[in-house]
Amino acid sequence: MPATSIGSSTPAPIRSPYLTVALSWLIPGAGHFWLGRRGRGVIVFATVLVAFVIGALMRGPLFQPSGGSDVLSRLIQLGGFIADLASGLVYFVAVWFGYAPPDQASHTADYGSKFIVMAGLLNLLAMVDAYEITTRQKD
Amino acid sequence: MLRLDHIWVSILLALLASVMLGLVTKRTDRERVRYGLYCFACFMAALFGIGWFMKLLHG
Numbered sequence: 001m002p003a004t005s006i007g008s009s010t011p012a013p014i015r016s017p018y019l020t021v022a023l024s025w026l027i028p029g030a031g032h033f034w035l036g037r038r039g040r041g042v043i044v045f046a047t048v049l050v051a052f053v054i055g056a057l058m059r060g061p062l063f064q065p066s067g068g069s070d071v072l073s074r075l076i077q078l079g080g081f082i083a084d085l086a087s088g089l090v091y092f093v094a095v096w097f098g099y100a101p102p103d104q105a106s107h108t109a110d111y112g113s114k115f116i117v118m119a120g121l122l123n124l125l126a127m128v129d130a131y132e133i134t135t136r137q138k139d
Numbered sequence: 140m141l142r143l144d145h146i147w148v149s150i151l152l153a154l155l156a157s158v159m160l161g162l163v164t165k166r167t168d169r170e171r172v173r174y175g176l177y178c179f180a181c182f183m184a185a186l187f188g189i190g191w192f193m194k195l196l197h198g
Contacts, residue, residue, distance in 0.1 A: 043162055051155050057141035108140065111148045118152060122159045129163035139166055 017134040024127040031130035044126040051119035060112020061103040086120030153182030
């Protein structure tokens with residue numbers, strides 16, 4: 001087995017970087033999968049999904065774009081909302097199924113919220129990686 | 140509702156972040172595994188280091 005066995009032993013097919021990034025955002029790991037990096041795609045999908053599910057099981061609240069009363073709170077809410085949204089379809093499916101726990105004072109729910117944010121941020125990293133593979137900056 | 144201690148939450152978070160960091164930053168599988176383990180070790184060092192530091196501060 002070659003040293004680069006998580007799907008990078010062959011050159012990536014020519015794809016639109018924007019489409020790849022959009023696909024990576026919508027379905028975590030799908031961009032890598034489309035580029036022939038199937039092993040990496042599966043690991044990205046599993047990692048993002050596990051982080052989001054742990055957060056949801058902890059009943060972590062989702063950030064709201066219009067939440068907060070002062071400027072700092074609004075910035076925090078907006079940043080959190082963007083990070084939540086970065087999970088793509090996982091976020092939309094959760095919202096579609098009515099996932100909306102109240103923002104309560106509980107350390108477990110607070111940890112859960114951080115896990116959901118982390119799922120989106122990890123997917124952002126994967127989106128950048130997929131973009132760099134498409135533009136031949138890496139294998 | 141899933142309830143985890145702070146330590147397990149931190150370890151899980153470190154584990155998931157290390158997997159992704161190892162995956163997207165290096166070129167070969169060997170480098171990825173090594174970097175992932177390195178990141179995880181750094182997370183653990185920070186976790187236990189800061190934990191002990193806070194314990195010493197508070198007595």
